[in-house]
Amino acid sequence: MKSPNESVKIDGIDKEILRFLMEDARKPILEIARKIGISGAAIHQRLRKLEASGLIAGSKFIINPKVLGYTTMAYIGIYLDKAMSNPKAVKELEKIPEVLECHYTTGNWSILIKVLCKDNEHLMHVLNKEIQIIEGVSRTETFISLNQQIDRQISI
Amino acid sequence: MKSPNESVKIDGIDKEILRFLMEDARKPILEIARKIGISGAAIHQRLRKLEASGLIAGSKFIINPKVLGYTTMAYIGIYLDKAMSNPKAVKELEKIPEVLECHYTTGNWSILIKVLCKDNEHLMHVLNKEIQIIEGVSRTETFISLNQQIDRQISI
DNA sequence: ATTGAAATATGTTCGTA
DNA sequence: TACGAACATATTTCAAT
Numbered sequence: 138m139k140s141p142n143e144s145v146k147i148d149g150i151d152k153e154i155l156r157f158l159m160e161d162a163r164k165p166i167l168e169i170a171r172k173i174g175i176s177g178a179a180i181h182q183r184l185r186k187l188e189a190s191g192l193i194a195g196s197k198f199i200i201n202p203k204v205l206g207y208t209t210m211a212y213i214g215i216y217l218d219k220a221m222s223n224p225k226a227v228k229e230l231e232k233i234p235e236v237l238e239c240h241y242t243t244g245n246w247s248i249l250i251k252v253l254c255k256d257n258e259h260l261m262h263v264l265n266k267e268i269q270i271i272e273g274v275s276r277t278e279t280f281i282s283l284n285q286q287i288d289r290q291i292s293i
Numbered sequence: 294m295k296s297p298n299e300s301v302k303i304d305g306i307d308k309e310i311l312r313f314l315m316e317d318a319r320k321p322i323l324e325i326a327r328k329i330g331i332s333g334a335a336i337h338q339r340l341r342k343l344e345a346s347g348l349i350a351g352s353k354f355i356i357n358p359k360v361l362g363y364t365t366m367a368y369i370g371i372y373l374d375k376a377m378s379n380p381k382a383v384k385e386l387e388k389i390p391e392v393l394e395c396h397y398t399t400g401n402w403s404i405l406i407k408v409l410c411k412d413n414e415h416l417m418h419v420l421n422k423e424i425q426i427i428e429g430v431s432r433t434e435t436f437i438s439l440n441q442q443i444d445r446q447i448s449i
Numbered sequence: 450a451t452t453g454a455a456a457t458a459t460g461t462t463c464g465t466a
Numbered sequence: 467t468a469c470g471a472a473c474a475t476a477t478t479t480c481a482a483t
Contacts, residue, residue: 144362155354162318162352165477167459179468181461194357196318198311201350202447206300212368212398212405227442239443242368242436249368249436253447280398280405286383287395291358291409321460321476335451337478 145190152293154180155187159290162196202253209254210282213268214246221273223247229271235263246278257281301346308449310336311343315446318352358409365410366438369424370402377429379403385427391419402434413437 147155150173157169166184170177187193202208217226223241230236230250238251254260260281268274303311306329313325322340326333343349358364373382379397386392386406394407406424410416416437424430 145360155356158354159356160351160353162354165459175467176469177460178462178470182467190360191357192360194355195316196352196354197316197446198314198318198352199350200311200315200446200449201347204301204346204348205447205449207447210396212396231443234448236443237445237447238441240366240368240438241440241442242438244434244436246436249438250443278400280400280402282396282398282405284397285394286397287387287392287406289393290353290356291361291363291393292390293356293361323476331450332452333477334453334479338450 145192147187147192147293150175151183151187154183155193155293158196159293162198206255207253209256209260210285211252211254211260212280212282213250213252213264214242214278214280215248215250215268215274216245216276217247218273218275226271226273230268233263233267235259235267301348303343303348303449306331307339307343310339311349311449314352315449318354362411363409365412365416366441367408367410367416368436368438369406369408369420370398370434370436371404371406371424371430372401372432373403374429374431382427382429386424389419389423391415391423 153173154169157164157172166180167177170180184193215226217223226248227239230239230248233252235252235254236250237253240249241247242249252260252263254263260279264277264279268277309329310325313320313328322336323333326336340349371382373379382404383395386395386404389408391408391410392406393409396405397403398405408416408419410419416435420433420435424433
């Protein structure tokens, strides 16, 4: 992987390949090859190069949580006591499966997290019985996502 | 796809299959078959069922934006004028490629977005020249993610 | 729901340009 | 880089249980 400030350079063919696979990770390389008019072996080689560069971080099946009954997403800003070691709080948050993201942030809060719950009652439970009891957590501010309108990766 | 309040029921084998593919969408079905001890055909059929249920929303290659020089992530709370039609603002936000997520939220803001920029200067530009000029946007509050500690999907 | 086997398609390597 | 050919694997379908 390249160092943080050293951008990898990718050409138009790399971008075409990546755009296909970012939409559907299981799209056959040979199918992509036919669509963009180069050989499968060439694509295979380019993908190896892109993986080596660190640009391709992996691939994932995407699950639709609504189908499992998870319909309530929320962002929660967390205030930590000054004395609290933040990494210790993050370690506790990691144990809560409903916490999908966790960021140290500038601004009012120490930490901003994203949680996914089945419903408001479930969210309330996670807030009061899982998050608020973490040592060092002094206060939280919750923002429920009523509707997610955009969800995408970086455009290449 | 099932209706929102009707949860799909999946068994332990479905979960095992999904956990493998959520980690690596290109893992061969036959490899999974060997690991969990059932036939490839059975897994194939279960995946078809899971797709039909809507639980599998697709698959994606995951790009590491840092390798392209995108190192500054931020959440931005947006206050919209009461008169402003929110969908119109969302439409404008959609045109800004740096905007990766957009949520209508409860609480102070009308909208919460996630943006990914190359650096602070780039973020400043997106804020001042792209977002603030959208009709109806009255004020914004920016929270820069100093470090993302957790990033995962729902656990199944 | 599951299996094995057959048919088809894809992934991967390698020698060459 | 790219190619094609050869080989190894994987996907997909299907009849049978």
